[in-house]
Amino acid sequence: MKRRRETQSSALSFMDCICCGFGAVLLLFILTAKAQITDSQEQATQSQAAAETLQAAIRETEAKQMALEKEIEALDPQPDSNATSVAQLAAEQERLAKAIEAQAEALAALESEAEPSEEPAALDRPxxxxxxxxxxxxxxxxxxxxxxxxxxxxxxxxxxxxxxxxxxxxxxxxxxxxxxxxxxxxxxxxxxxxxxxxxxxxxxxxxxxxxxxxxxxxxxxxxxxxxxxxxxxxxxxxxxxxxxxxxxxxxxxxxxxxxxxxxxxxxxxxxxxxxxxxxxxxxxxxxxxxxxxxxxxxxxxxxxxxxxxxxxxxxxxxxxxxxxxxxxxxxxxxxxxx
Missing domain, CATH: 3.40.50.410 (von Willebrand factor, type A domain)
Incomplete structure (x- = not known):
């Protein structure tokens, strides 16, 4: 009986590393965002740098997602292909898309909190x-x-x-x-x-x-x-x-x-x-x-x-x-x- 090909897990391991890496960036942002958003110019600069880092992370994650899509398309469509590998890669693709969405929301929150208030302090606008x-x-x-x-x-x-x-x-x-x-x-x-x-x-x-x-x-x-x-x-x-x-x-x-x-x-x-x-x-x-x-x-x-x-x-x-x-x-x- 012909042996089935073993599942190639290199792509999955690579994507796990990517997600872990960007998860670490997101966690770092959550832990430090509040401390970064202050009135001092120095801390405002640090906040801007964090936003730029997060933007770069989003761009890189999107690129990896596109590479994953191409990998899925390139898989052998014949019956003897490993259907489990395709399903796992598709699931990984969905998880990566959710990671991009979470990072985008975090970036929007950072930019919103970093913007100076337009209303005068201690003054209600009736x-x-x-x-x-x-x-x-x-x-x-x-x-x-x-x-x-x-x-x-x-x-x-x-x-x-x-x-x-x-x-x-x-x-x-x-x-x-x-x-x-x-x-x-x-x-x-x-x-x-x-x-x-x-x-x-x-x-x-x-x-x-x-x-x-x-x-x-x-x-x-x-x-x-x-x-x-x-x-x-x-x-x-x-x-x-x-x-x-x-x-x-x-x-x-x-x-x-x-x-x-x-x-x-x-x-x-x-x-x-x-x-x-x-x-x-x-x-x-x-x-x-x-x-x-x-x-x-x-x-x-x-x-x-x-x-x-x-x-x-x-x-x-x-x-x-x-x-x-x-x-x-x-x-x-x-x-x-x-």
Whole structure:
């Protein structure tokens, strides 16, 4: 009786070695990927090198798979051929294909984790704000935000604001917290490529972002953003609001603003007369004095409520319309104070 040919296992042993080798590469990646993905440039380079190694492994495995397919095709198709060898090689081919798929998924995970985050740190992007902020004309490349930080921003009427100041509880005043939350919401909606300068507007104007020499920051630069938000959190509301001085500060910036947003609650209240009393007519006059300056950018306003200032909304609406901006009067539940 004719003896059957013995199974040639050299191909299988070779493929076992290949799979073991690439399995070792994959295991090495799994054990070290988390440690490699850090903020340091050196470790980022190591992560990139690991990805390139994995890509090379995938290419080599694919080449071996093609060689295996050719080997299967070249087997003797006659009845006396070893059918078991063909089945085993086919199974090995399927296992190799799964190994390639696993390595590709690992590479995709590595590249995904290595990419820097596009969202600013410690800043939630509220989806509910779209109905309010989509109409703002915050034109690139440089937007300026003026946050009124006068005493009136502590309450919706003068008596309540004075009482809060006397109690020393201004930091937790709901209206003031909403005003700060509005700044955060606007920052979260700023598109990429737009630099932002944030100023606190009281009797004097101070930069909350960047430096006095260059107050513009990239809101997607986490370090600059967190520094600005820290100053915002520590900001106290007191005194009056000198709109003319604030606009003068903006217009004197070395890099001119291309759009402006005022977050406030009414007409300016500084400089005040010597007796400290300001009628609404006086505040309208202060507003008109501030409007004597030239505007080459859209003037937008988010106006929070304040009793005893009925002409404020109309005057800001008129200003926004004349400059191509918009005035928003938000609902009482927007934005949610943090």
């Amino acid at each position: 989806s509910a704000d779209n109905s309010y902020l989509s109409g703002l004309r915050l034109r690139a490349p440089r937007a300026v935000i003026l946050l009124e930080s006068s005493g009136s921003m502590l309450a919706e009427d003068a008596n309540s604001a004075v009482q809060i100041i006397q109690q020393g509880s201004g930091s937790n005043a709901p209206k003031w917290l909403r005003s700060k939350a509005a700044v955060r919401a606007v920052l979260a909606a700023i598109p990429k490529g737009t630099q932002v300068a944030i100023f606190a507007m009281a009797e004097n104007t101070q930069a909350l972002s960047g430096s006095p020499q260059n107050p513009y920051i990239d809101p997607y630069d986490n370090n600059a953003l967190l520094s600005c938000l820290d100053r915002l959190d520590k900001l106290q509301a007191s005194g009056g609001a000198d709109l003319a001085k604030a606009l003068q500060t903006v217009n004197q910036l070395q890099q001119r603003a291309s759009s402006l947003l005022l977050i406030g609650d009414g007409l300016p209240s500084a400089p005040a007369p010597s007796n400290g009393a300001l009628s609404e007519a006086d505040r309208v006059q202060l507003f008109n004095r501030a409007m004597a300056q030239q505007f080459t950018y859209p003037f937008n306003t988010i106006l929070f409520p304040f009793e005893g200032d009925p002409s404020a909304a109309g005057l800001f609406w008129k200003l926004s319309g004349r400059t191509g901006g918009i005035t928003l009067i938000p609902d009482n539940d927007w934005p949610a104070a943090h």
